[in-house]
Amino acid sequence: QPASPASPLETKSTCCYCGVGCGVIIEHDGQQITGVRGDPDHPANFGRLCTKGSTLHLTATPDSQVVRALYPELRPSREAPRARTDWDTALRHAADKFATVIREHGPNAVAFYVSGQLLTEDYYVFNKLAKGLIGTNNIDTNSRLCMSSAATGYKQTLGADSPPGCYDDLKHTDCLFLAGSNTAFAHPILFRRIEDARALNPAMKMIVVDPRRTDTAEQADLHLALLPGTDIALYNAMLHVMLWEEWIKPEYIGAHTEGFDVLRRTVREYTPAMAAEICGLTKKEIETAAEWFAHGGDASKATMSMYCMGLNQSTHGTHNNAALINLHLATAQIGKPGAGPFSLTGQPNAMGGREVGGMATLLSGHRDMDNAEHRAEVAKLWGIPSVPEQAGLTAIELFDAMAAGTVKAVWISCTNPAQSMPDQNLVRKALETCEFVVVQEAYRNTETARYADLLLPATSWGEKTGTVTNSERRISRVIQAVPAPGEARHDWDTAVDFARRLGNELGDTHTSALFPYTNEEDIWNEHRESTRGRDLDITGLSYATLEQQGPQQWPFPQGASGGKARLYEDGIYPTASGRAKFVATEHKDTVEKADARYPIRMTTGRLRDQWHGMSRTGTVARLYAHEAEPMIHMHAADIDRRGLKDGELVRVKSRRGEIVVKALASETVRPGQAFLPMHWGSNALGGLGTNALTLKSFDPYSKQPELKHSAVQISKYVPG
Numbered sequence: 001q002p003a004s005p006a007s008p009l010e011t012k013s014t015c016c017y018c019g020v021g022c023g024v025i026i027e028h029d030g031q032q033i034t035g036v037r038g039d040p041d042h043p044a045n046f047g048r049l050c051t052k053g054s055t056l057h058l059t060a061t062p063d064s065q066v067v068r069a070l071y072p073e074l075r076p077s078r079e080a081p082r083a084r085t086d087w088d089t090a091l092r093h094a095a096d097k098f099a100t101v102i103r104e105h106g107p108n109a110v111a112f113y114v115s116g117q118l119l120t121e122d123y124y125v126f127n128k129l130a131k132g133l134i135g136t137n138n139i140d141t142n143s144r145l146c147m148s149s150a151a152t153g154y155k156q157t158l159g160a161d162s163p164p165g166c167y168d169d170l171k172h173t174d175c176l177f178l179a180g181s182n183t184a185f186a187h188p189i190l191f192r193r194i195e196d197a198r199a200l201n202p203a204m205k206m207i208v209v210d211p212r213r214t215d216t217a218e219q220a221d222l223h224l225a226l227l228p229g230t231d232i233a234l235y236n237a238m239l240h241v242m243l244w245e246e247w248i249k250p251e252y253i254g255a256h257t258e259g260f261d262v263l264r265r266t267v268r269e270y271t272p273a274m275a276a277e278i279c280g281l282t283k284k285e286i287e288t289a290a291e292w293f294a295h296g297g298d299a300s301k302a303t304m305s306m307y308c309m310g311l312n313q314s315t316h317g318t319h320n321n322a323a324l325i326n327l328h329l330a331t332a333q334i335g336k337p338g339a340g341p342f343s344l345t346g347q348p349n350a351m352g353g354r355e356v357g358g359m360a361t362l363l364s365g366h367r368d369m370d371n372a373e374h375r376a377e378v379a380k381l382w383g384i385p386s387v388p389e390q391a392g393l394t395a396i397e398l399f400d401a402m403a404a405g406t407v408k409a410v411w412i413s414c415t416n417p418a419q420s421m422p423d424q425n426l427v428r429k430a431l432e433t434c435e436f437v438v439v440q441e442a443y444r445n446t447e448t449a450r451y452a453d454l455l456l457p458a459t460s461w462g463e464k465t466g467t468v469t470n471s472e473r474r475i476s477r478v479i480q481a482v483p484a485p486g487e488a489r490h491d492w493d494t495a496v497d498f499a500r501r502l503g504n505e506l507g508d509t510h511t512s513a514l515f516p517y518t519n520e521e522d523i524w525n526e527h528r529e530s531t532r533g534r535d536l537d538i539t540g541l542s543y544a545t546l547e548q549q550g551p552q553q554w555p556f557p558q559g560a561s562g563g564k565a566r567l568y569e570d571g572i573y574p575t576a577s578g579r580a581k582f583v584a585t586e587h588k589d590t591v592e593k594a595d596a597r598y599p600i601r602m603t604t605g606r607l608r609d610q611w612h613g614m615s616r617t618g619t620v621a622r623l624y625a626h627e628a629e630p631m632i633h634m635h636a637a638d639i640d641r642r643g644l645k646d647g648e649l650v651r652v653k654s655r656r657g658e659i660v661v662k663a664l665a666s667e668t669v670r671p672g673q674a675f676l677p678m679h680w681g682s683n684a685l686g687g688l689g690t691n692a693l694t695l696k697s698f699d700p701y702s703k704q705p706e707l708k709h710s711a712v713q714i715s716k717y718v719p720g
């Protein structure tokens, strides 16, 4: 129907930014997006949108679209510039290159690096392409930088990568423990729900654990401004206090858990006095946090923790998560309304990516790549003899292998590693060394697109269809409102076309049967079948159900009438014994220590109005009003000590690189600490960005790098 200007067409979809997963109504005329507003019926946001979500339509104006990739571009050699080509030539060339590398060097010489911003259907196809067709587990994702420690933390303690709670629990909690999360900036609409819950229940306590006095910490009843990387010492000391005061719940521990005796011996050492020293806190602060978390032993009250990158982006990220979950298990603060550990997802579909197994360590339906039974189940589902056994390369390992020349062809989809990966110099060397780099992107001006031998234009928000899963396990539809610009294609569609061509090149006669999809729903139906009998079983959840009943939480098995708000209410956990496991964790320092040469401990994080590498938010002028350029936030004493002025250009140097930015005097950091926003890929003088400084050391279980901490020196910038 043609629309009159007074009554734009409307399409319900989901915000493409953070893991809160707000519902949006896209206003458009069938060709052009003209507006956006919050969906009042969506259970994540009930009509509200934050600054980023409410300006989504401004990222789709003709002015903003000038940075879009509109047609395939190919460069015949590294020396030649990229030139426009047609899709057939582009994908024939890609299939030929990948097939040549596979024939000459084996399947592990190629790799895929994808994104938590892909839709579940896109993710499913890429995973099958790597593991099912090519026979390599070399597919990893930028979610490795974001959520993998939360996933391994859950698996080590509760037995499955399944966040137990839901947003609605905020209404039932008496103590909210926010750890390593500036929720007010990173998950703004969730923070509005926290404010609502506190208004309804003024007695509710809010504890914030964060080295910085963020906007979130500013509103806390108790702000624990611990030193970076000391979370485990804090949680162990809190458990020490709970044991001493007899605030733990022996009945729950005895009936539903195992491993408590080892943990009890471990935390005996962590007196509040010792932890206060390690964490830079007072004994009293630790004791108060323990009392509020355990409600002085009153189990009729509920405690919920929400946590994010401050715990995850660490070389002991898995144990940061496990140490916090230990507190919930020991006090029986789990499996009841208003209680439980709850990891917040950074990206809109980091959860969906884990569900389809789109990581080097996972397989479809929350299966594990290193489990022979799981591999056999997936091979049977896909109708192939086997899925590969050899471990795939996780994000950091993958770019190391590219730099070393062992991965010779890479396909990067919907992400910008030249900016977002730690140790930016090394990542750029990897992209230069790799013989063939495909970049599938909506934007042609990203730092990574510059390295593309083949640039493939992709559809973006408002132009594609599928599903995403938010932090509370809620699956929402994403619906196309307007046509794709130029020759852009959907990510899954390009991947299927490439798979069929590659199969032909490799002489694989089963490729058509492996990739029979004609639309997103075909892929969704295969994905949901792969979850049958698993903890995330969604065999009862069709596109039609999502359209009729709205967004739903998993599990939603066949025959169910609705999803499940809260997990583990029966105290039975998906482990071999049915019991949750305590993990005895010990304090470990950050990899880099501050020293005489690099005396400042720098953390990185988000600003309120920007998203990741700013490909999209960077096109909206009003989103620069909050913070217009990259600035390093420093304590006034550190500015004075260096003879600097507030707002002056400074040189920030780590052991890996250096950048030039302005210094900003800020009360939010302690002396000896600094904060640098993560969003800028280049600095004031056009050189490298924030991740020139960060390091690639990673957690041994989750393989997530320590983006939250590096030691730097800061000095006056002297040109020349």
Ligand code: SF4
Residues within 6 Å of the ligand: 015, 016, 017, 018, 019, 020, 021, 022, 045, 048, 049, 050, 051, 052, 053, 054, 187, 188, 189, 190
């Ligand atoms: Fe989008 Fe997150 Fe803002 Fe909601 S809170 S509107 S999902 S950016």
